[in-house]
Amino acid sequence: MNRKINLLNLTFEELEKFVIENGMKKFYAKEIFTWLHQKFIRNIDEMSNLSLKDRSVLTEKSYIPFLNLTKYLASKIDKTEKFLFQLEDGNSIETVLIKNKERNTLCISSQVGCAVNCDFCATGMGGFTRNLELNEILNQVYTVERRLSKKNERLTNIVYMGMGEPMLNFDNVMNSLEMLSDSRGINISKRKITVSTSGIVPAIEKLMEREINVELAISLHTAINEKRDLLMPINKSYPLEDLHTVLKEYQKKTNRRITFEYLLINNVNVSDGDANALADFVHDFDHMVNIIPYNHVEGKPYERPIEKKIEKFIEILEKKRKLNISVRREKGSDIDGACGQLRRKTLETPKMS
Ligand code: SAH
Ligand code: SF4
Numbered sequence: 281m282n283r284k285i286n287l288l289n290l291t292f293e294e295l296e297k298f299v300i301e302n303g304m305k306k307f308y309a310k311e312i313f314t315w316l317h318q319k320f321i322r323n324i325d326e327m328s329n330l331s332l333k334d335r336s337v338l339t340e341k342s343y344i345p346f347l348n349l350t351k352y353l354a355s356k357i358d359k360t361e362k363f364l365f366q367l368e369d370g371n372s373i374e375t376v377l378i379k380n381k382e383r384n385t386l387c388i389s390s391q392v393g394c395a396v397n398c399d400f401c402a403t404g405m406g407g408f409t410r411n412l413e414l415n416e417i418l419n420q421v422y423t424v425e426r427r428l429s430k431k432n433e434r435l436t437n438i439v440y441m442g443m444g445e446p447m448l449n450f451d452n453v454m455n456s457l458e459m460l461s462d463s464r465g466i467n468i469s470k471r472k473i474t475v476s477t478s479g480i481v482p483a484i485e486k487l488m489e490r491e492i493n494v495e496l497a498i499s500l501h502t503a504i505n506e507k508r509d510l511l512m513p514i515n516k517s518y519p520l521e522d523l524h525t526v527l528k529e530y531q532k533k534t535n536r537r538i539t540f541e542y543l544l545i546n547n548v549n550v551s552d553g554d555a556n557a558l559a560d561f562v563h564d565f566d567h568m569v570n571i572i573p574y575n576h577v578e579g580k581p582y583e584r585p586i587e588k589k590i591e592k593f594i595e596i597l598e599k600k601r602k603l604n605i606s607v608r609r610e611k612g613s614d615i616d617g618a619c620g621q622l623r624r625k626t627l628e629t630p631k632m633s
Contacts, residue, residue: 481522
């Protein structure tokens with residue numbers, strides 16, 4: 281077993297403590313932090329402004345972890361790239377890079393599997409294995425940033441919309457948000473980081489107390505309790521009324537726009553009644569409704585609606601109910617764009633259209 285300290289699991293304060301405990305001057309913590317979180321080095325020997333002695337102490341006591349890229353797929357129809365990473369214990373996670381003209385957005389995972397078990401989701405199918413450690417969250421970002429920097433590109437946005445429920449890995453996710461937005465590190469503004477949640481009400485309360493002002497996205501998918509109980513069992517613990525109340529408080533306190541994600545699933549949540557229930561739920565928020573036509577998952581009974589139904593649904597929301605809508609067209613459909621799908625199918629050959 282590796283008993284050395286995993287350097288990417290340490291917050292700045294923890295790194296300072298570690299540096300002092302090992303006989304180095306406190307201010308070296310800042311140098312080391314920069315090597316790790318801004319220069320993304322892979323090897324302690326690269327810390328060229330540290331003495332050889334300090335480097336050898338660090339090497340003896342600690343190490344820089346890395347993720348093992350076991351599968352890489354690049355879409356042929358858009359610029360989406362998908363990474364399957366193997367962790368130290370052999371588990372796998374997925375990370376997706378979505379490129380467009382102005383933005384390089386990285387969709388990262390927060391857990392191996394997911395306990396929330398939404399009925400439509402590929403990630404939930406395999407159950408929950410474990411939370412990702414801080415280093416495993418950060419290294420998804422750093423690994424892709426290193427690749428991009430070779431082409432003089434940078435990541436501009438981070439979304440916690442990969443595998444797992446970020447609000448159920450609260451402490452590691454909070455630390456990762458602080459680290460990713462740290463000006464001594466990769467320095468991505470909190471306005472460019474979005475955490476997506478199925479609606480874990482007490483965790484949203486805690487997020488509010490911590491005043492970590494990242495963007496919040498709520499996976500709503502239906503604004504009718506009976507349907508949400510079936511689609512997202514978490515709704516039985518935190519029903520729509522409670523979610524609405526906590527989000528009102530959240531918005532009052534943070535003054536930030538809330539994004540609502542709404543999957544369109546044929547014969548499930550695309551009727552006129554569904555559109556009106558959605559509008560009733562979100563109309564009193566400063567909101568953005570992100571409409572996502574469902575991506576079929578093998579073994580699930582759900583399909584996306586035909587285009588005409590999608591258009592009608594959107595028209596009610598936009599024209600009649602005057603909501604702010606964006607439609608997320610499928611990305612990387614030839615490389616299993618929806619999160620959780622690549623990991624499940626990793627032994628099969630991906631279908632290219
Ligand atoms: N657990 C968090 C974040 C990860 S899921 C959450 O649920 O918000 C990220 C988004 O992908 C969620 O909105 C989820 O509902 C959506 N999603 C899950 N399966 C999907 C599929 N098959 N097609 C399209 N989107 C899907
Ligand atoms: Fe978990 Fe999100 Fe999938 Fe639901 S949609 S099972 S919360 S990853």
